[in-house]
Amino acid sequence: MNPLTTLLLAFSMSADAFAASIGSGAQMGRPHPLRALRRGLVFGVVETIAPLLGWALGMGAAQYVEAWDHWIVFSLLLLIGGHMMYASFSADGEGGSSAATRGRRGWWLLLATAFATSIDALAVGIGLALMDVNIVTTALAIGAATTLMATLGTLFGRWLTDKVGRPVEFLGGLILIGIGSGILTQHLGLW
Known part of the structure; x- marks a missing residue:
């Protein structure tokens, strides 16, 4: 795979993380750029690991991953x-939870979102096992693109919330449901 193809693959794999991070950013108070970068790094690290795991699974397990990934x-x-x-x-954006509870729940929600948006990278890793590619370079490119896009998405989501208000958070949730529904209908052959 040439560098341009790797770059295009990397940014296409980061699109859903970008959309998800907009919703995530909409839920945050005013994020410092370093906090947005930390969130972006979570997405990026998970998205780097996913194709490596897919590569390791290889074609022997592809039928099992492909059979359930869209439902997950x-x-x-x-x-x-x-x-x-x-x-x-809710008035405080978290259903009245304490700051400590929101922090713990926010961390797990972030990890769950990063995992959910990386399933496609896992499947891509399985497909890349059949090709003559440097999987480490490809996975690092995917992770770097995802880190950048998720960081920008977090900052953009917060900016949108400042300009438009709480409806952006609702819209972020709707976008996540839309991404999941699109993946499901595509895999079921309905779209």
Whole structure:
């Protein structure tokens, strides 16, 4: 795979993390750029590991991953998106939880979202096992693109919330549900 193809693959794999991080950024108070970068790094690290795991699984396990990946992604994004939509209606954005509870829950929601948006990279890793590619370079490119896009998405989501208000958080949840629904309908052949 040439460098341009690797770059295009990397940014295409980061698109769903970008969309998810917009919703995530909408839930945050005013994020410092370093905090947004930390969130971007979580997405990037998970997205780097996913194709490596897919590569390791190889073609022997491809049928099992492909049979369930769309249901896993849909379920996770439906739950996370639904939570974001619910939180957009509460006064403090988190259903009245304490700051400590929100922090713990926020960390797990971030990891779950990063995992859900990386399932496609896992499947790509399985496909790359059949090609003559340097999987480490490709995985690092995917992780770097995802880190950049998720960081920018987090900052953009916060900016949108400042300009438009709470409806952006609701819209972020709706986007996550839309991503999950799109993946599900595509895999079921309905789209």
